[in-house]
Amino acid sequence: MAKQPKLQFPKKFLWGAATAAHQVEGGNHNQWTVWELENANALAKQAAYKLGELECWSDIKKQATNPHNYVSGRAVDHYRRYEQDFDLLQKLQMNAFRFSIEWSRIEPKEGMWDTREVEHYRRYIAALKKRNIEPIMTLLHFTLPDWFAKKGGFEKRRNVKYFVRYAEYVMTQIGQDVKYVLTLNEPEIYATQSYLTAEWPPQKQKKWLWIQVINNQIVAHTRAARMIHGLARGHKVSIAKNSAYYYPGDASMLSRATAASMQGVQDDYFLKRIIRHCNFIRVNYYFSNRLYGTQIHNENKKCSDLGWDMHPRDLQFVLERLHQKYKKPILITENGLADMHDTKRKWWLANTLYAMSEAIKHGVKLEGYLHWSLLDNFEWAYGKWPRFGLVAVDYKTMQRTMRPSAVWFSKVVKKIYRESM
Numbered sequence: 001m002a003k004q005p006k007l008q009f010p011k012k013f014l015w016g017a018a019t020a021a022h023q024v025e026g027g028n029h030n031q032w033t034v035w036e037l038e039n040a041n042a043l044a045k046q047a048a049y050k051l052g053e054l055e056c057w058s059d060i061k062k063q064a065t066n067p068h069n070y071v072s073g074r075a076v077d078h079y080r081r082y083e084q085d086f087d088l089l090q091k092l093q094m095n096a097f098r099f100s101i102e103w104s105r106i107e108p109k110e111g112m113w114d115t116r117e118v119e120h121y122r123r124y125i126a127a128l129k130k131r132n133i134e135p136i137m138t139l140l141h142f143t144l145p146d147w148f149a150k151k152g153g154f155e156k157r158r159n160v161k162y163f164v165r166y167a168e169y170v171m172t173q174i175g176q177d178v179k180y181v182l183t184l185n186e187p188e189i190y191a192t193q194s195y196l197t198a199e200w201p202p203q204k205q206k207k208w209l210w211i212q213v214i215n216n217q218i219v220a221h222t223r224a225a226r227m228i229h230g231l232a233r234g235h236k237v238s239i240a241k242n243s244a245y246y247y248p249g250d251a252s253m254l255s256r257a258t259a260a261s262m263q264g265v266q267d268d269y270f271l272k273r274i275i276r277h278c279n280f281i282r283v284n285y286y287f288s289n290r291l292y293g294t295q296i297h298n299e300n301k302k303c304s305d306l307g308w309d310m311h312p313r314d315l316q317f318v319l320e321r322l323h324q325k326y327k328k329p330i331l332i333t334e335n336g337l338a339d340m341h342d343t344k345r346k347w348w349l350a351n352t353l354y355a356m357s358e359a360i361k362h363g364v365k366l367e368g369y370l371h372w373s374l375l376d377n378f379e380w381a382y383g384k385w386p387r388f389g390l391v392a393v394d395y396k397t398m399q400r401t402m403r404p405s406a407v408w409f410s411k412v413v414k415k416i417y418r419e420s421m
């Protein structure tokens, strides 16, 4: 790689990684668990058709055509092994960690609170703090208790109160131990995958429900954030917002206008409506989309194992746009790639560091970077074959092994710390 200009990061920067309960904990029972068991066979049968074009198909064929791949099951057993995983965070020089609370553990039946699970998360957060790692807590990361899903989940406005009640319970029980709170993870992705493309439960393809679910989550965030701010404990509240970067592939008016309007709708529809109730912007960035006229045609020169067109440096433009528009501090709550052989991750990280540093030089108030993910994990409808972890996990033995790119990254972070002293 060509010599890069000096990286510039503020002294107090959060360096960390992110996870979500259902993807790592194991032993959960929620609407996803139910769906996985019902659909594992079908997903395995469809694999060749859906994934056969991927560059890595020969590597993943065996796993992707096996129904077990699509069942989260023990996941990576993080529920029991979290102390060991937090030691890894320390080894990686990290001072922040994003995780989610599993609603279905806290409230397995409507109105019944499981205090043992509250204690679990209390110990979990304490274990992070003991290691001087800042806990960044997500209240809802795609998984709903089965009883809430059966009531229609976020399809119905009157159901929002259940989420707010759960949020209030968590905040009164363990909220005092955390400063950073994310109410919802990528609410629009959740709505789109579940109600528009219908690839996730409840697999309903209904436009009006899609819009309703988005709007009800706007209300859910607003009410939960009001409640959290009302506790007057100085919590920093937001959602984790997905943001791809849209750019025109040619100089035509149409390509430029479409790219700009897609960026606007994606970034602003939800954010504009909740921004008054956010102390920060939290952004998840994974890929870019190139527009020719009104169509997306990506160059796909360098793709992740999932076939996502990788442009890590575009993160700079995502950050600068959000900064110019909202003037709030930003935290990157997810960013990473599926790369089972670890041949692209170092390149991705190096370019991401560059993009962040450039954005900072251009005035973006960037407060931290959380890589997705600490560990290999259950990647929703794709199952377990995509490998997003800085740390590889052997699903049979549960053994954790740091990937070379992660070791390299930790050395860079250490150097940045040293230089900012």
Ligand code: BGC
Residues within 6 Å of the ligand: 020, 023, 185, 186, 189, 242, 284, 334, 372, 379
């Ligand atoms: C989600 C994660 C997911 C990651 C990679 C994000 O949209 O929040 O749960 O694993 O993307 O697909």
